[in-house]
Amino acid sequence: MADKGKRKFVLYAVVIIAGIALASIYFMLGPPKLLAKSNSPDFCGGCHVMEDEYEAWSHTGAHRRKKCVDCHLPNENAAVHYAWKAIDGLKDVAFFYSGRVPEQIKLTQHGEKVLQTNCVRCHENTVMLIDTERQCWKCHRRISHKRSGAMQTL
Numbered sequence: 001m002a003d004k005g006k007r008k009f010v011l012y013a014v015v016i017i018a019g020i021a022l023a024s025i026y027f028m029l030g031p032p033k034l035l036a037k038s039n040s041p042d043f044c045g046g047c048h049v050m051e052d053e054y055e056a057w058s059h060t061g062a063h064r065r066k067k068c069v070d071c072h073l074p075n076e077n078a079a080v081h082y083a084w085k086a087i088d089g090l091k092d093v094a095f096f097y098s099g100r101v102p103e104q105i106k107l108t109q110h111g112e113k114v115l116q117t118n119c120v121r122c123h124e125n126t127v128m129l130i131d132t133e134r135q136c137w138k139c140h141r142r143i144s145h146k147r148s149g150a151m152q153t154l
Helices: 002-029 048-057 061-065 068-072 078-098 109-122
Strands: none
Touching: 068 078, 068 109
């Protein structure tokens, strides 16, 4: 009797572990089409705290053809891109559901480095003769989401 109960327990344990493993793989790789949907600016602008940034982005000329992830996530290789996508996504979810969303969205130091690298990557031919350490948005002030609606002067 004890042997039969032990086998039943092991069978249940294996089924539960397999279920958890399958569920984990499903959520790690994303439900169908979630990965593609989460790349769209509409997805990013779906949170009420990002409405101002989304509205400003939609009026920024040439960059309006870019996705948020083109500028705000590392794009050196896919592994780094998706790792930071997961980290930033989980961080955003944690802030949102904990009610600790900041009033004003600001770039982190890491975000500034990523943004600068992506500016230089896309505009490499233009910037190869200038100082690439200087933050692009310090001169190109209209590229900033908050300042895109009004003409700025140096």
